[in-house]
Amino acid sequence: MAEMHRSTAVMNRPAEAGPxxxxxxxxxxxxxxxxxxxxxxxxLNQRVAxxxxxxxxxxxxxxxxxxxxxxVSPVHDLLAQTLPFLAPTVVVxxxxxxxxxxxxxxxxxxxPRVVLIVLVGHLVGTFLTFVTATHLMFQAGNPxxxxxxxxxxxxxxxxxxxxxxxxxxxxxxxxxxxxx
Numbered sequence: 001m002a003e004m005h006r007s008t009a010v011m012n013r014p015a016e017a018g019p020x021x022x023x024x025x026x027x028x029x030x031x032x033x034x035x036x037x038x039x040x041x042x043x044l045n046q047r048v049a050x051x052x053x054x055x056x057x058x059x060x061x062x063x064x065x066x067x068x069x070x071x072v073s074p075v076h077d078l079l080a081q082t083l084p085f086l087a088p089t090v091v092v093x094x095x096x097x098x099x100x101x102x103x104x105x106x107x108x109x110x111x112p113r114v115v116l117i118v119l120v121g122h123l124v125g126t127f128l129t130f131v132t133a134t135h136l137m138f139q140a141g142n143p144x145x146x147x148x149x150x151x152x153x154x155x156x157x158x159x160x161x162x163x164x165x166x167x168x169x170x171x172x173x174x175x176x177x178x179x180x
Contacts, residue, residue: 050169054106057162061103061119068096078149081136082129098122112170116163123156123163 032038067073073092080088102122105115130137130153137150146154 050166053162054109054112054166057119057159057166058103058107060159061099061106063103065096065099065101065103068092069100075149075152078129078133078136078152081133084132113167113174116167116170120160120163120167123160126153126156129153 064073068076068079071093073079073096076088076092079092079095083091099122102115102119105111106119129149133149135141137147137153139145139147
């Protein structure tokens with residue numbers, strides 16, 4: 001018997017099953033008790049958290065700046081020793097004014113990305129203390145044992161992160177508006 005060659009184009013293939021209607025997946029709320037409450041809380045958080053973070057950052061800057069302006073800031077001496085080449089009677093109130101202006105700009109949302117980038121630069125500048133006044137940052141010169149001043153400056157990492165998160169939030173919203 002002669003062997004027949006068949007083209008793959010002619011070969012019969014089994015019929016593929018079309019998309020089957022699968023039952024609608026259960027909502028998360030139906031599977032987990034209390035999920036509706038959690039979902040609502042997450043939705044609320046997504047709407048409110050950026051504003052709350054922005055206002056908290058603004059309050060800190062206005063408050064700390066105001067303390068410097070009126071001359072009752074607990075970091076007056078720290079600033080004086082960090083910048084010994086500048087007169088503290090000018091530098092401390094000057095930084096206070098800058099902080100109040102930045103805080104108010106953050107509060108009202110004026111030029112958010114630019115203001116927040118300047119704010120981050122200001123906060124990064126606080127780490128100059130670790131270079132110019134090292135003795136005020138570490139206990140007995142041990143870099144693993146911070147003084148109160150050292151802790152005060154290191155906490156600025158959180159404020160920097162908050163500002164960076166807000167920059168990202170504003171950038172994402174600007175991109176969404178441009179795409180719409």
